[in-house]
Amino acid sequence: xxNDIKIxxxxxxxxxxxxxxxxxxxxxxNFYSIRPEDFHSVIPKLIAKVGAKVKAGEPIFYDKSNENVxxxxxxxxxxIDIPRxxxxxxxxxxxxADKEQSYVDYGKFNLDAAKADDLKAHLLASGCWPxxxxxxxDVIANPEKSPKAIFVSAYASAPLVADLDFTLQxxxxxLQIAITALSKLTEGEVHVSVGKDGNSPLANVSxxxxxxxxxxxxxxxxxTQINKIDPVNKGEVVWTVNPQxxxxxxxxxxxxxxxxxxxxxxxxxxxxxxxxxxxxxxxEVASMIYDNGVDKNDNIRVISGNVLSGKQIQPDGFLGxxxxxxxxxxxxxxxxxxxWNKPIFNKVSTSRALTFSxxxxxxxxxxxxxxxxxxxxxxxxxxxxEVFPLDIYPMQILKACMYxxxxxxxxxxxxxxxxxxxxxxxxxxxxxxxxxxxxxxxxDLMLKEIG
Amino acid sequence: xxxxxxxxxxxxxxxxxxxxxxxNALHTFLYLPNETTHNGTHxxxxxxxxxxxxxxxxxxxxxLIFGMFNAGYQHYLALGEIEASSGFLGSTFxxxxxxxxxxxxxxxxxxxxxxxxxxxxFLFAVIKGHEVEEGYLVTGMxxxxxxxxxxxxxxxxxxxxxxxxxxxEVFGGTGMNILNPALTIRAFLFFAYPTWMSGDKVWVHGxxxxxxxxxxxxxxxxxxxxxxxGAYAQNNSVVYDYWDMFWGIIPGSVGETSKFLIIIGxxxxxxxxxxxxxxxxxxxxxxxxxxxxxxxxxDAGWIGESSKFYGLMSVxxxxxxxxxxxxxxAVYMATDPVTASQxxxxxxxxxxxxxxxxxxxxxxxxxxxxxxFLAILLMNVFAPTIDHYVVQGNVKRRMKRIKVKTA
Numbered sequence: 001x002x003n004d005i006k007i008x009x010x011x012x013x014x015x016x017x018x019x020x021x022x023x024x025x026x027x028x029x030n031f032y033s034i035r036p037e038d039f040h041s042v043i044p045k046l047i048a049k050v051g052a053k054v055k056a057g058e059p060i061f062y063d064k065s066n067e068n069v070x071x072x073x074x075x076x077x078x079x080i081d082i083p084r085x086x087x088x089x090x091x092x093x094x095x096x097a098d099k100e101q102s103y104v105d106y107g108k109f110n111l112d113a114a115k116a117d118d119l120k121a122h123l124l125a126s127g128c129w130p131x132x133x134x135x136x137x138d139v140i141a142n143p144e145k146s147p148k149a150i151f152v153s154a155y156a157s158a159p160l161v162a163d164l165d166f167t168l169q170x171x172x173x174x175l176q177i178a179i180t181a182l183s184k185l186t187e188g189e190v191h192v193s194v195g196k197d198g199n200s201p202l203a204n205v206s207x208x209x210x211x212x213x214x215x216x217x218x219x220x221x222x223x224t225q226i227n228k229i230d231p232v233n234k235g236e237v238v239w240t241v242n243p244q245x246x247x248x249x250x251x252x253x254x255x256x257x258x259x260x261x262x263x264x265x266x267x268x269x270x271x272x273x274x275x276x277x278x279x280x281x282x283x284e285v286a287s288m289i290y291d292n293g294v295d296k297n298d299n300i301r302v303i304s305g306n307v308l309s310g311k312q313i314q315p316d317g318f319l320g321x322x323x324x325x326x327x328x329x330x331x332x333x334x335x336x337x338x339x340w341n342k343p344i345f346n347k348v349s350t351s352r353a354l355t356f357s358x359x360x361x362x363x364x365x366x367x368x369x370x371x372x373x374x375x376x377x378x379x380x381x382x383x384x385x386e387v388f389p390l391d392i393y394p395m396q397i398l399k400a401c402m403y404x405x406x407x408x409x410x411x412x413x414x415x416x417x418x419x420x421x422x423x424x425x426x427x428x429x430x431x432x433x434x435x436x437x438x439x440x441x442x443x444d445l446m447l448k449e450i451g
Numbered sequence: 452x453x454x455x456x457x458x459x460x461x462x463x464x465x466x467x468x469x470x471x472x473x474x475n476a477l478h479t480f481l482y483l484p485n486e487t488t489h490n491g492t493h494x495x496x497x498x499x500x501x502x503x504x505x506x507x508x509x510x511x512x513x514x515l516i517f518g519m520f521n522a523g524y525q526h527y528l529a530l531g532e533i534e535a536s537s538g539f540l541g542s543t544f545x546x547x548x549x550x551x552x553x554x555x556x557x558x559x560x561x562x563x564x565x566x567x568x569x570x571x572x573f574l575f576a577v578i579k580g581h582e583v584e585e586g587y588l589v590t591g592m593x594x595x596x597x598x599x600x601x602x603x604x605x606x607x608x609x610x611x612x613x614x615x616x617x618x619x620e621v622f623g624g625t626g627m628n629i630l631n632p633a634l635t636i637r638a639f640l641f642f643a644y645p646t647w648m649s650g651d652k653v654w655v656h657g658x659x660x661x662x663x664x665x666x667x668x669x670x671x672x673x674x675x676x677x678x679x680x681g682a683y684a685q686n687n688s689v690v691y692d693y694w695d696m697f698w699g700i701i702p703g704s705v706g707e708t709s710k711f712l713i714i715i716g717x718x719x720x721x722x723x724x725x726x727x728x729x730x731x732x733x734x735x736x737x738x739x740x741x742x743x744x745x746x747x748x749x750d751a752g753w754i755g756e757s758s759k760f761y762g763l764m765s766v767x768x769x770x771x772x773x774x775x776x777x778x779x780x781a782v783y784m785a786t787d788p789v790t791a792s793q794x795x796x797x798x799x800x801x802x803x804x805x806x807x808x809x810x811x812x813x814x815x816x817x818x819x820x821x822x823x824f825l826a827i828l829l830m831n832v833f834a835p836t837i838d839h840y841v842v843q844g845n846v847k848r849r850m851k852r853i854k855v856k857t858a
Contacts, residue, residue: 350496352724354502411849427496
């Protein structure tokens with residue numbers, strides 16, 4: 001049986017500002033920030049207070065619903081501020097980094113001798129657990145459950161994202177030990193997907209089933225791959241890990257250090273010199289963007305992540321916990337005269353309604369954040385299906401989420417999806433509905449009601 | 452200050468007031484709004500609902516223009532003032548005289564349809580505080596094309612109000628309705644004022660008026676404006692040849708006669724990916740199958756020439772496509788995405804049944820010689836049911852996955 005996954009339905013959005021394959025060390029940032037909102041549905045309980053000195057890898061808060069899930073500091077330094085929002089919700093934990101970094105030593109882990117439970121305890125204590133996410137619900141994995149399989153997608157197909165083959169280069173040892181560790185955590189298989197034409201360092205790891213992926217986005221989404229390889233049924237759990245986080249897990253197992261270093265792509269049409277940076281989780285993005293051609297007065301949007309499912313951050317904001325790219329594109333808060341009926345050449349469209357992107361399949365676009373129309377009720381049909389490769393009816397499941405029918409959501413496949421699976425349908429939506437938000441709210445409702 | 456910033460300031464001024472939806476509707480008509488994305492996708496496709504609707508209108512414009520010329524042509528032809536046109540480009544068809552009659556008769560229909568319909572839409576938007584949605588742009592264009600040319604404007608006004616309120620607004624506006632609003636308007640007219648919507652007098656401008664003059668004792672010849680379907684239903688002989696039907700130089704509702712232009716519109720809609728080719732193709736297939744069945748019945752000798760159904764049953768099956776408005780219905784009405792089936796598989800079933808039932812009604816119910824609008828309304832009602840079963844197929848597949856595992 002071939003392990004190839006070939007995706008036909010989808011859409012590659014070609015945007016200006018892809019990162020040049022050159023690595024630079026980012027200016028070492030003095031300030032770091034961990035935002036609990038990156039960890040969906042986690043209610044943080046602080047361990048360290050403002051003014052506390054922490055080492056890199058030292059726990060600073062844990063999950064209220066499961067004390068064992070610890071979140072650690074990416075750097076050594078001092079906690080300088082913990083801003084709070086409504087109902088004293090913790091918005092961020094801000095750290096000032098020391099000049100000399102010191103690490104908590106968790107000790108080299110003897111993987112061969114360890115049982116699964118020891119490994120779990122080790123990952124939980126050292127702050128590596130939050131890198132493991134689960135489906136259903138797209139939240140941090142519940143360590144008490146055992147997954148039927150673990151999925152890693154080392155193929156990035158979203159527009160303007162970091163090329164994983166490039167960022168993972170030279171990390172073979174870390175990746176291998178992390179994969180071996182993951183294989184101990186499931187009685188099923190570890191599935192690793194790599195690009196068909198790529199040269200991913202993960203293509204040759206042992207202890208995992210390798211799948212070669214081809215086709216347009218969302219072929220690289222782990223959700224697409226799960227759906228094609230081994231879809232989640234009711235009552236089942238699968239785990240997913242991002243490959244760049246495997247490196248951190250691997251390094252912890254090899255050296256005992258929680259090294260939050262990560263290679264991040266700085267991309268987007270507003271960046272003059274798009275390239276890769278070596279930085280750390282939670283680092284200030286200002287340390288990268290302003291040096292590379294983003295003008296302070298430009299009308300821009302900075303996104304931690306990609307343009308389809310990333311999070312908007314302020315230019316003085318911080319890199320998200322799971323992001324490996326920063327995208328900067330122009331804001332589109334301007335009117336366009338007769339924009340709704342004149343022929344359009346400079347925007348992407350899947351229709352041909354006087355939109356001409358079908359004529360230029362190779363053209364690279366400079367898109368801004370304008371919605372190109374107002375929010376409307378669902379009207380057109382069949383457009384989502386063209387870009388949605390999962391064996392699920394997208395419009396029907398979205399509507400089920402909107403009217404909160406739990407039985408229907410379950411029957412239509414809610415256990416299999418994550419918000420990012422609906423990024424492309426949201427992009428092509430003529431009615432400008434917030435698909436990912438609808439799915440996230442639906443998943444939250446199920447998590448609350450069914451658990 | 453430019454127009455752009457003036458309008459922007461006005462928009463800010465009206466924000467939160469009752470007037471906001473009405474102002475925004477006009478503002479967004481001129482300018483694509485300055486709205487930006489929030490979290491979720493940060494970029495969006497170029498298309499919005501206005502563009503989608505506008506594309507359908509563009510596909511309808513040739514039918515409207517042709518309808519205007521045809522209104523004048525049928526009028527003068529019936530009066531005996533001009534010779535019959537030979538073919539699509541005939542010299543007596545595309546004349547200024549014809550166009551003037553058309554403009555005089557058809558433009559008021561368009562104006563009333565849009566004016567009344569949009570007024571109702573704006574009213575509801577202001578009362579309920581939602582934005583004016585674009586659905587009526589297409590409905591307003593369809594309505595004048597599917598009514599007889601001489602329909603009194605007050606009737607049209609009442610029907611449009613009924614259609615927009617009952618057909619759409621009570622369900623929550625565009626995107627929520629069950630029945631196609633344009634067809635709801637036509638159905639209302641049909642059942643409320645049947646004498647104005649059928650028979651052999653209403654399809655040609657001036658015929659009704661002439662009848663009234665004759666009744667008043669004037670010595671004039673009556674104008675006959677029988678449609679082809681009407682002729683077949685009465686087992687009369689048909690005076691038009693196939694090419695007339697195809698080009699559309701025949702009496703009928705304003706914009707549905709030219710099959711040639713409808714096919715061009717269909718190709719445009721399919722090419723732009725706005726209209727569903729699945730529905731268009733399957734509706735035609737359904738009609739052809741039903742036509743073949745009836746031809747088979749006639750060939751088998753089960754129906755004699757004396758039967759009142761003989762005329763329409765014996766029409767060669769492919770001719771059903773070029774008489775009546777089945778093609779217009781298939782291309783512009785059945786494909787309305789809100790009221791049609793929403794799943795791709797469902798669209799095949801939905802379209803096929805529309806074609807099938809259209810011809811069934813056409814043949815068996817001489818009181819409604821055209822069945823397509825009833826067939827589409829009927830299938831509008833059943834579309835959610837079709838979708839339900841199609842989606843259940845997906846659900847069952849998912850359930851089976853668990854069973855295979857646990858077995």
